[in-house]
Amino acid sequence: MARCGCAGDMATTAVLSEDSECIALAGNGSIASPLVAAPIISPRPGNLISCDDGLYASNGGTWTPQDFGAAGNGVADDAPALQLALNAALAAGGGTVYVPAGIYRLATLPLRIYRRTRLALTPGATMRRGVRGTMLLNGDAGQNFPGYSGHGDIVIEGGTWDARGTQFAEPSMCISIGHAENVLIRDLTIKDVGGYHGIEINSTRHCVIRNVRGLGYVDTDGRDFSEFIQPDLAKGSAYFGGFGPYDDTPVIDLLVEGCVTGASGTPGTTAWPRGIGSHSASPSRPHRDIRVRDCAFQGCSQFAIGAYTWESVVISGVQFRDCGGGIRFRTLDSSITSHRTPAGGSGPTITGSQPFAGLVVDNVTMTGGGSYGAAVELVGEETGYVQDVTVGRVTARNVGQQAVRMEYVEDYVASDIVAHTTGATSISTLGTRRGRFADCHVNGSGGAGITVDSRSTPAATGTDVQIVDCTVTGTAANGVHIWDGADLLVDSCELYALNGYGVQVSTNTARILVRDTRTSATTSTPINFTSTVTGAHREGNSADAPGTITTATAANTTTETVVASLLIPAADALPGTSYRFSVHGQASTTGTPTLTIRVRLGGPTGAVLSAFSAVTTSSGISGRGWSVNGALHAIAPGSSGTWAASAQLIHRLAATTGQTLQDVTDGTVTRDSTADQALVVTAQWSAASASNTAQALASSLNRV
Known part of the structure; x- marks a missing residue:
């Protein structure tokens, strides 16, 4: 060149x-x-x-500020010369303003860029603020271009924009774009902005911000929430002061790619509180079709990405380090009256929030931080759910709060989430419905591993949430905890080496199925259902009945002896649960003693469920068969749980043909279902003899 x-x-x-x-x-x-x-x-x-x-x-059609007298020495006010170059491009119907290396002091602001203009700074070119005010604005104060009809087809690229926020204590903007279409901002650095935003994209359609670094921020006026890049709508002069009209035009089709925010190292500055985001809204005016990808954020004090009233959003390949929070997606906040009021309106036009749909979050890492919020946080309201969500490949390590937090979200899939050492429950929900968590892993949590909480929300009567193929270890309080809700599934999970329950289900939860889940080394019951849970089922879990099953022999004693023990694990019984049990054995004797067989709950001294009449054996029997089959019913589980049973003894102890005895529990017996209970079959001889043996050969227990 x-x-x-x-x-x-x-x-x-x-x-x-x-x-x-x-x-x-x-x-x-x-x-x-x-x-x-x-x-x-x-x-x-x-x-x-x-x-x-x-x-x-x-x-x-190319101009330089030197054509109009710019010095580029950091001393002279070069803003007038730059403006003349920009005006020349406007007068020619478009062109390029090419800025050679140098320091351009801007003491007459704002610079105004117009349609079909490319502002290209070479390496070594720095725009240095010399006075308070927006540094670059696309248009004039008195213009009136509604919608997206203002000055567009603009390219801003290269160089450094030094806002010198420590030298100018009032809030100011660096680059501000409004009512535009087709805008490209790329390959530049913005330093030390005070108060407002590095780049304001207001009421703009088809905008790309690529490879831009936002380094350094100064809170000049109590604005601890400012975003480096802010998509905003034309709501009023307090929101966008450059020009009107204020017609609530939102941002549509925005791509932010390869951008970085962090500290500049300038004394008196910090990293940006937020990297990208919005904080104002109007009814039915979402920003939509927004993509944020391959960006990195460091040291943000709040959420690095604040997707407030954004719709149809893809956020992918982003990294957060030592940020207060990662991504926050929020529907309209109904507690803010101005957000329920349209531009120019005298009052709210809606009473609650509004739903926003279409969010993909993929390939996200957050390391450190988390004092302000989760790595990924999605928040709706009862009147405005977050809808149609995919969250995948999220990795959070050493964060102060959750890896993923969802409130009032519906129709979602969250998968491949890895949470390693979180200060709060690693994956947490409130009021969500029609969702699925799959292939998630938690190792170390200040709360529980995964929670689904539907208490006092519309989801209480229809939750339809699944937790599938997840692993949880090292939690402070429970592996999986379900509060309230209906129609839930916990399936094929591994829950081990943790404090609390493996799975805890409580508070009026209805119709939950827990199956094929393995638990070990939990400090409380592996799987627990409280007394208010209804319609629950469990099957195929490592903690399910049967627990340990043993068989033994009663020989040469008159003491009632356990010959078969079938363990019902603590909290295995639910209201109405039934167990089928079967024990097959044999007996031998050289005399004619009597043999009494009983069924007890709670071990050899537990409550008698069935006591069969003593059988007088035939003389000299050897290996004669006997079998006990029965059904045990949990009437009302709990610490004073009530049970009842019926059983049948079939034997050939007294004759060569089979005989049958039957017995049933009178009323109920009381045993604590929240503790392990051994269902046992005992044998007792009337006389002690070495030849008197009663042995269980096989036994089984099945929950019905």
């Missing part, structure tokens, strides 16, 4: 061409020192440079 000019003239307009050559059509004029800049723009007819000695060339 070369800079063309007449002999002795070092401040003429640059000529940019695809082959990096000046277009010298004739004559012998001089060519100044080459410059390095981007982009390369093909020349087009017009704007000829003609020299006295015959050289002439086309500049294709």
